[in-house]
Amino acid sequence: MGFLLVHALTGLAGASSLFLVASGLTVIFGVTRIVNFAHGSLTMLGAYVGWTVLTRLPRDPAWFALGVAGTAAALAALGALLEMGLLRRLYRSPELFQLLATFGVVLIVQDAALATWGPDDLTISRPPWLRAYVRIADERFPVYDLVLIAIGPAVLACLWLLFNRTRWGRLVRAATWDREMVGALGVDQRVLFTSVFALGAGLAGLAGALGLPAGSANLGIDLSVITEAFVVVVIGGLGSITGAYLASLLIGLLQAFGVVLIPKATLVLVFVVMAAVLVLRPNGLLGRGGAPTALAGTATPVRPPTRGMLLGWGLLLLAALAAPLVAGPYALSILTEAAVAVLFAASLHFVMGPGGMASFGHAAWFGIGAYAAGLSAQGLGVPMPGALLLAPLAAGVAAVLFGAFVVRLSGVYLAMLTLAFAQIVWAAAFQWVSVTGGDNGILGIWPPAWASGPAVVYLLALTLCAGGAAVLQRVLYSPFGYALRASRDSPLRAEAIGLDTRRIRLAAFAVAGAAAGLAGGVFTFVKGSVFPGFVSIPHSMDALVMVLLGGVQTMAGPVVGALAYTGLYDGLLRATAYWRLVLGAAIVLLVLAFPEGIAGAVQRRLRRA
Amino acid sequence: MTVLAVEGLRKSFGGVLAVDGVSFAVEPGEMLALIGPNGAGKTTCFNMVGGQLRPDAGSVRLAGRDIGGVSPRRICRLGVGRTFQVTATFASMTARENVQVAAVAHRRGTWRPWRSAADLERPAAEALLDQVGLAAQAERAAGVLAYGDLKRLELAMALAAEPRLLLMDEPTAGMAAGERVALMRLVRGIATGRGLAVLFTEHDMDVVFGVSDRIAVLARGALIASGAPEAIRADPQVRAIYLGDGRTGGERPASGGRDC
Known part of the structure; x- marks a missing residue:
């Protein structure tokens, strides 16, 4: 007692x-x-x-x-x-x-x-x-x-x-x-x-x-x-002080007893409770309905790509393919990371822009793909192509299972639930040492001999990631892509013309999860290792920053954002020990200067001209 | 056969009885206007027929099949198109794309992630836009269209699903007087030509008496009169409601739920 x-x-x-x-x-x-x-x-x-x-x-x-x-x-x-x-x-x-x-x-x-x-x-x-x-x-x-x-x-x-x-x-x-x-x-x-x-x-x-x-x-x-604090506020209901206190009690007691009962899984326990509360009460314990839904701002019309834009993409791709001829190993490694970042950002943009679901935990799918590739390659001896196939598969399946809960929510609550799920995956990667190696990660996952060397790795990453991003773009201009935007613009109208908005959103969530998983799988072979950091909050934020920098409502946004962010990041990392300070200041200034993202601002200028 | 048969429909919100035992029916090619003062329960009736609300009691039959409480998506698939009192369209798409999405959904063509959507159902969409008088606005985003044009766009989207029953909640709100009659004449023509049943609400009495075959009058949730336009025009109860009889609340008009 x-x-x-x-x-x-x-x-x-x-x-x-x-x-x-x-x-x-x-x-x-x-x-x-x-x-x-x-x-x-x-x-x-x-x-x-x-x-x-x-x-x-x-x-x-x-x-x-x-x-x-x-x-x-x-x-x-x-x-x-x-x-x-x-x-x-x-x-x-x-x-x-x-x-x-x-x-x-x-x-x-x-x-x-x-x-x-x-x-x-x-x-x-x-x-x-x-x-x-x-x-x-x-x-x-x-x-x-x-x-x-x-x-x-x-x-x-x-x-x-x-x-x-x-x-x-x-x-x-x-x-x-x-x-x-x-x-x-x-x-x-x-x-x-x-x-x-x-x-x-x-x-x-x-x-x-x-x-x-x-x-x-x-x-x-x-x-x-x-x-x-996010967990507590979301469980209690955004904006409700009494709810926050009740949720604090719940989480505080859960942590105190969780440490005794299942010491290794307290984090998981907390987030499972949060997920359960959100599924049962989508607005939290004492929250009122009407949580903001238009997280990404008002929808602007999306035009199919013009000939000129397609030509531009083609030239960019050609330049990327020719890069190994001029770039050294270091530059190639940065370009490889940029390629992975493009697919990661494009997959988040897919659910966040046209899908209207702002995921704060997109690194979860990236990480699941990375661990699926790493574990299958090292634990089961699966050759690289097989491991790279398993990565999107595992992430896609996980996204379907989890997405079934996510697509019931919207706005900030949806964002928080995705963040919670990413934290569960992170906790599993961090605490389940016997399988994932915990903080030490899984090391020594290198591509086979035929695919070694920076140039081959780069071209492989470029092919898979640019290919993946192109597939996502193509899907957005298909009837399914239109139906996805229809479900975001007006769920009421979408249902009234016979569209199953939940299933459409779920399918989009799964596609994006699989694409992020592929990016994670590729990244595993690029780095030769997997770490819990792949699933961390900062990594999810990386994706968000890239998409928002580029502009949510433009199709070119994620690519521009990923390239700009990777370049900025790398340049800062080399230039100063205080790269966070400069990066943070740059983000703040960019937000103040371009509230609709870089690509969005360029697009507006072009329209006006 | 009767397209829509509503019987004893009832719905309350908290303590307010919004719709109380309403019955009516619509035949193919017929236009039935549901009129009544604000708060009479017209939109609540609409939302129960369209599946947006589940009735507390009563039945909604579409061609003999009970659709009370069925989801809007299924109801659409059973051949019911609708427009909303506050328009609901896809703001990020052009008017033409709005209609295309509706037509593609109707033809079960949505789940094709690899096909380009640009040309799917395009001629059909353009023909519908032309029909409702939106051809000139086809390439403009729905988000920037005038309110009256959005009402036309909704009509085109509803028609794209080739419905047998069309529900129109205040279809001409936000339009100039001349436009209203013209648009409803257009609907009249389609209804007669295709045998489409139309149930609509409207505040403009010129429109109501000009195009409808029959009129049903709602007051405080109950049906107080229904019949041909001339009969409604002459009905003393209807005149009392529209011209005022001094009663502003409390007592409910005497005869409710008369069939039509």
């Missing part, structure tokens, strides 16, 4: 920490409709700033509380600056561009934190009052955790009072329903939005600082925290 009680209490303490982050995220989303990917980074900054402040203050409880409050205030100020400097300019942009901009902020903050505080984990020394224990049912339980348990409901109560009992709260809730109407009533929404963002950022800072005594300030906080 005592054992259960202590684990339950640990779970409650964890739930409070989760809630602090998730409440900020959900408050920001509820009002500004911005999915703030940088929320984890704000939490991370909270931890670092908290460390700087607390290590300079006297170490008694009163000063500790003051330091934590000061940190929250500092982050709130930073949040306000971020809102005024960046996000305010993006409220009219498609939601995915806002997300992309906040992902740019994630990269910038990563390197800024690295430059300021260095790569080591920073801990605060714990005075006796922070190390104190109470005895609960014969087990020792930290007093600090009891404090955390109390802070969760206290913050919930404060937020509830703030939103329900103050004029500011009423205005904010009104703005959640109808921004324009609130503006028409003479309220300055800009101040309202800035203050909401500051509140959310302050909560993130609070969470970061309060996490210090039991943990550390480190560079991994941003992505681990944002993943958990």
Whole structure:
């Protein structure tokens, strides 16, 4: 019994920490409709700033509380600056561009934190009052955790009072329903939005600082925290603070007991619960319907390629085929990666643009393909052609099974479910060491003798990936491709003319999954190895950045985006140690300058001319 | 044989009884206008016939087959085309492509991922656009068409599936008065020529009395009168509803659910 009680209490303490982050995220989303990917980074900054402040203050409880409050205030100020400097300019942009901009902020903050505080984990020394224990049912339980348990409901109560009992709260809730109407009533929404963002950022800072005594300030906080916070917010229902608390309790307890029951599969467990909740309640526990669906912005007409465009593609392909004649081994390896990136981006574009399903976990299919190729080649001795056939097959089958859940959802919820699935695959790759080799990956998967050498590998990758991308393009101009766009443009009309929109979306999901799987399989033989990183969030983000850079609503977009991104990435990697900072800044500037992507902007210029 | 026979149709939303025991029938080549003040239950009736809503009670029979609660997709396949009160078209496609997609879906040609869609059903689509007066707009994106043109486009898309029953929810909203009569005369011609049954709602009484064979009048969810245009024009209850009799709420008009 005592054992259960202590684990339950640990779970409650964890739930409070989760809630602090998730409440900020959900408050920001509820009002500004911005999915703030940088929320984890704000939490991370909270931890670092908290460390700087607390290590300079006297170490008694009163000063500790003051330091934590000061940190929250500092982050709130930073949040306000971020809102005024960046996000305010993006409220009219498609939601995915806002997300992309906040992902740019994630990269910038990563390197800024690295430059300021260095790569080591920073801990605060714990005075006796922070190390104190109470005895609960014969087990020792930290007093600090009891404090955390109390802070969760206290913050919930404060937020509830703030939103329900103050004029500011009423205005904010009104703005959640109808921004324009609130503006028409003479309220300055800009101040309202800035203050909401500051509140959310302050909560993130609070969470970061309060996490210090039991943990550390480190560079991994941003992505681990944002993943958990997304899960909590989505389970609770986007924009619902009470829902976020309930979901925090659920996940906190699940983690506390999961560690005991199935220590190796806690991550999987969390995401399975999230998937189950979303299938049963597509808007989360307490979420309201009407989640935004048009993630990628309004649909613009898509013209079949003209003769001139086809000629351009042909010339580009010829140049690519001729590259081994002039390029050295290094340049060829970059071009090989670019070829893989083109197919990866094209497959995401297929579901996201014409399919209208913004997948945040597209690396899942890439990774499944990569592991299918790697495991079959190394474990079963399947020759390369067979392994390259298995890769899209495995990814396609997995995409059908999982897609059956995905195609019921739309908008942000769909994005989050795909992210969750990618995390399950990642957890499997990372934790199932006996099969996947865990963090060490699978090594030594090289092409056979006839296909070795950089030039042959390049041509092979180019053939398969350009071929795959061309197939995807062709399908988009087929009756099926039109039906897919029809299902995105107006599901109501599509069903009324006899189209099975769910089956069409599912088929598209499977095709895209198979294509990404092929890209993953090819990449395995290019690199000679497979790592969990292939399935990681940053890799999914790579695909998103490529597609959004190129422009979602243009068919040339993914190719342009993939080439630009690979070039930018490689150039930065060689030029500076702080490549994340520059890349993040470049993403932010590009989003501000070209809200419809590079290819989209070019297309518009051409039309106008 | 009767194309559409609706009997005792009922639907409530929460505590509001939107449609209460409505019955009517439409014969081939016949145009039945469903009229009534705002909130009378016209669109709810439409959505139950089109499969967008499931009736709480009553039956919807299409050529003798019960289609109550069947999905819109199946209902379309059984030969029902429809236009929506708020138009629903594919904004990223040209008007011609919109009609092509509908025609290809009708011919079960959607699941061909390798064939180019550019020329599929193109002559048929162009002929339909010409018929509804959209030939000049064929290459413009549906997203930029005027509202009245979208209504025409919806009509062309519905006709592309060669339906035996056409449901039109306020087909002429957003059009100039002259255009309205012209468009509905066109529908009249198609209905008579092909033996197409048409059920439509309309607020423009010139259109209603000009083209329909019979008129059914709904008020507060119940059918209060139905019959030939002249009879409806003379009906005292209908006149009371349209010209006002002082009652604004509460009591329901006396005779409901009369068959037609």
